[in-house]
Amino acid sequence: MSEQSFLAGKHRHHGNIAERMVHGLQQVMEHALDAEAISATPGLLQQLDPRIKLLSLLAVLAATLLASQLTTLLLLFVLAVVLALASQISLSRLYRQAWLSVLLFSGMLALPAIFMVPGERLLTLPLLHWHITRQGLSSAAFLLGRAEVSASFALLLMLTTPWMHVLKAMRSLGVPVLLVALLGMTHRYVFVLLQTASQMFEARRSRLLAPPSGRMARQLVASTSGVLLGKALQLSSEVHMAMVSRGYRGEVYLLHNFHTRKRDWCALLLALALPLVIVWNHA
DSSP states (O other): OOHHHHHHTOOOOOSSHHHHHHHHHHHHHHHHHHHHHHHTSOOTGGGSOHHHHHHHHHHHHHHHHHOOSHHHHHHHHHHHHHHHHHTTOOHHHHIIIIIHHHHHHHHHHHHHHHHHSOSOEEEEOTTTOOEEEHHHHHHHHHHHHHHHHHHHHHHHHHHHSOHHHHHHHHHHTTOOHHHHHHHHHHHHHHHHHHHHHHHHHHHHHHTOSSOOOHHHHHHHHHHHHHHHHHHHHHHHHHHHHHHHHTTOOSOOOOSSOOOOOHHHHHHHHHHHHHHHHHHHHTO
């Protein structure tokens, strides 16, 4: 089967573990292709300088950490929703890729705070005799709110900016070249391994006359993972030697040059004003 058939994602398999693995790899590739397509649309955030967007993200994250009222976090969350709509990003995508996963993960961390933080009792659970306090609910709400707002703005940056532009912006702002090189190579190798693994699973499955049993499917996944690890080590060595022989020293070079315009400076000033306003209101 051709490479394009994997990226198209037309085949859906929900059977044994091997088929679910192939389906999961295809979904990851689909998300990556969708993100590249979104970054090329003429939305509000897509038209801003990547360096400005990166600095603005840091300012918004600072404002999120400094917020001491749930109303402030709610306003920041509404701002993220408005920017997403203005950048032609659907709320369903934010829900799938950020809000739901952050809610589940942060909710597990925030749940004990409802009972462990001392304060005014609001409710007592029957049988367990655990007390839910107002301060505990507030602590859990702050944790969830900060996590959701931070994840929303970070996802907006990644969906509206090509990854190589993000790396170049980081390098332009003084991020060490070693860190930029590690991020760039990690990102590239992740998708190379995803594509290779998808092809290997599909090639093995196309040679089977019948769906494999549970035990055989697990053996298939284990053997394919071992072969994939060997290929990854060999590929990393070959790619490193090829890049060094061509003069690669970790710097990110693009044909596209960044240009800062008036709207970029206006966006940066607005972003920098957020933490200042929050500090001034709570002073």
